[in-house]
Amino acid sequence: MIHAPIIQVEQTPNPDALRLLPGVSLLKGPPVEIAPGDAAAQAPLAAALLAIDGIDRIMIGPDFVTAVRRSAEFPWAALKPQLLAELADFLFSGEPALPASLLPAPPPPAEGGLVAQQIVEVIERYVRPMLARDGGEATLLRFDAETGIAYVRMGGACGGCPSGRTTLKQGIEQAIKRYVPEVTRVESALEEPEPGGDPRARVRSWIAARWPRFNPAAARSSSS
Structure with a gap:
């Protein structure tokens, strides 16, 4: 039966x-x-x-x-x-x-050298099991050694989730910073400017990454 x-x-x-x-x-x-x-x-x-x-x-x-x-x-x-x-x-x-x-081809190694490898290990060991409990996933895209920012792409239930920012900051960022002191901040890959895009948008994003209170929308309206 x-x-x-x-x-x-x-x-x-x-x-x-x-x-x-x-x-x-x-x-x-x-x-x-x-x-x-x-x-x-x-x-x-x-x-x-x-x-x-x-x-x-x-x-x-x-x-x-x-x-x-x-x-x-x-x-x-x-x-x-x-x-x-x-x-x-x-x-x-x-x-x-x-x-x-x-099966999709494995993603290319994240940019950022040895520190990026350490971040990937933390994600695999600590972050991924945590997110899987809620049906989510996270992948490191790159680590910026100059700013200490790790750019992470969130998927599954985490993609587009209203509490995604909280998960990113209180879950993923805290776990990565605990084990990789070179990381100063973790941001969503969606917040990273795309190569070859509007140079003004790249500048605004660069400023916002360093001064979180900067409002790109206000800057756009004042310059128009």
């Missing part, structure tokens, strides 16, 4: 994200965030979940799946049964959550 899988559902600090716990191992290695159009979206589990109207992206972790909806216009009361049904069907199939051929 085949028993139906027991899938636990947990709310996350992000009202637009839900964490599903199937009680089995899904993936070896760090969580993988998947959006429509990604190569990994071709995997059966990802394809089924992303096909649900209202689901924006998912993240598959070692023993959990985080589903992120597009907005509150798609109530969880309607999405949750569909997510559970698709995940249960996948568990019965016996297929891998992410075939090796669809």
